[in-house]
Amino acid sequence: MTQEEKPSHVNCDHATLDEVMRALTFLMPDLTRFWALPLKHYAYTVYDTVIRGDGSVRKDAMVRLQRCIVRAALRSGASDEDVExxxxQIAQSPIIQTGPHCHLLVEPDAFYTHLFSAxxxxxxxxxxxxxxxxxxxxxxxxxxxxxxWLSLNGNAVNVFGLPRRRMDSYSICGQNGPYRFELAAQKGDEATNALASQLKAILPDRAFPSAAEAIKTANQILWRSSFPPSIRLLQVDDLDVADLVADHLEDSGSWLSARLNEHDPFANNIMRTMDHLNAGAWAGWxxxxxxxxxxxxxxxIFPLHLERGVCSGxxxxxxxxxxEPEHLAAALRERKLVPNLLTTFLxxxxxxGTRVLGGCRQTVYYPLMRYLxxxxxxxxxxxxLLDTMRADKCLGVWGHRVLRPTVGDPLLEIEKHGSVMQIAAQYSARTLKDCAGDMASFTKDPIWAQMSAHIRDQAVxxxxxxWQWV
Known part of the structure; x- marks a missing residue:
């Protein structure tokens, strides 16, 4: 999880699976009918028509997002026709999978979410x-x-062969390479080493300035080798978003330029409301x-605090x-700043007005960001802009770890079935409840036990x- 998603200290035990399902259904009543239906029905609904408001600010933001998407598509090798x-698609079916972090595609936590999206x-x-x-x-x-790390055959493989001290200290978006794929498994584990060798043989054999760039490049190869050509992958990360934010801020006439500056109260109002939010039943989200x-x-990466018109470490x-817009934009272009989650989702x-598909934390924090x-x-x-937002319906939905087998190994499943869509078809006929498995990401997160208690006490x-901006 990102630094902003790390669990806060709560005085509750972990929630049971039933408690999590009840809490999630309470907060998102539309889920009620899907638990007992085949997964394919929920997948269809998540990618169905997006009902959203309109307005000049929204139109401008969508045009800028389209340009960001086009840049990323061109970098991934898309043709002019595909770029168009x-x-x-992002304008007519504005849906983005935002659940998995920047993992290799075949990491189980990511793979089964991509299968659901497919x-x-x-x-x-x-x-x-x-x-x-x-x-x-x-x-x-x-x-x-x-x-x-990458889970292969139930064992952890060191993707870049890094020592623990580097893993603990650095962010994968940092341009402090070189990084190469090593896929170092434990000695003596022949089965895992064999899988790692097979995978390494198809990954790019070169150095990258950042781990994120290495992963994004590898994922294009993995996608083309596993998923049907009828569905293409477009992966963006926080540096792509940094350039998108800079695009807004470099235009003195943009909505964001008018709001993110020391003379406008918008930023201070956000922070004041966030303090209030963290003093009550919604604390920690x-x-x-x-x-x-x-x-x-x-x-x-390190946290910054805004005070007296300056972002300081x-x-x-x-x-x-x-x-100020021009200073923020320059720092974003120079990779001295990267957006936090709130700025990213804004x-x-x-x-x-895009629908974002997220996991156990995002299902709650995204609607709360809209509230802020x-x-x-x-x-x-x-x-x-308020009227535009009021017309939005379900822009934040549960769409990550919806399909999460308790024991699942993507490479072995691909080897067994050959086609990724054949794997998807098998899961699609099973109920949503069955496909979600033990929902460990929810049950092991203390904040969901706290949420269940707040719902029982009617504090939430x-x-x-x-919760009026879901």
Missing amino acids: RVSH LGLAAHGLRWHIWYSASTVKFIERAKKGPG VRPTTDFFWGLQDGR GPSSTFKVRF ITSILP VATALQFSGDWQ NLQSAE
Whole structure:
């Protein structure tokens, strides 16, 4: 999980599977009918028509998002015809998979989510699987889990052959390479080593300036070798989003330029409302870890705090960026800043009106981010954008780890079935409840036990002001 998604300290035990399902269904009543239906029905609905508001700010944000998508498609080797199609798709079917972080495609935590997305895309005849993969994460997020590790045959393989101290310290978006695929398994584990050797043989045999670039390049190869040509992969990460934010800020007439500066109250209203949010029943979901951006230096990300018109790394830090559009844009282009989650979702979803598919934390924090933005807009009297947001329906949905076999090995399944879509077809006939497995990402996260308790105590209810922007 990203720094902003790490569990806060809560005084509750872990939730049971039944408690999680009840809480999730309570917060998202539309889920009720899907638990007992085949997975394909939920996949179809998630990728169905997006109901969203309209307005000048939204139109402008969508045009800028289209340009970002086009740049990423061209870098991935797409043809002019495909570039035109992906630009059209994001405008007409604005849906982005935002659940898996920047992992190799065959990591189980990512693979089965992409399989779920492929079901929905195929059902609607959509060509492009558009995936935002968070890269402001470290190589290791918990014990032998994270982009620096790959689960093969039930064992952890060191993707880049890095020592623990580097995995703990650096972010995968840092341009502090070179990074090469090593796929180092444990000595004596012949079965895992054989799988690692097979995989390494098809991965790019060259050095990359960042781990994120290495993973994105490898994923294009893995996608083409496993998924049907009728569905293409478009993967963007936080540096792509950094350029998108800079695009907004470099235009003095853009909505974002008018809001992200020291003279406008929008940013301070966001932070004040976030403090209020973290003082009540919704505490811990949207955490004030860093204000709008992360600092990035020598491959490491670090939190920034906005005070008196300056983003600073702290009292003893020499890292400072003025909170003015031209200074923020320059720092983003120079890779001194990267957007935090709130800024990322503001610019890729809330403003352009895209549906985002997320996991156990995003199902709650994304609607709360919309609440933060809406509250700040009310303080500012930005009624047009508020009206646009009010017309949105279900822009945030559960779409990551929806399909998560308790024991699943992508490479072995591909070897057994040959076609990824044959694997998808087998899962598609099983119920959503069955496909979701033990929902360990929910049950092992203490914040869901806390949420269940708040729902029982009616401290959280569907009439809560914070939950009106789902």
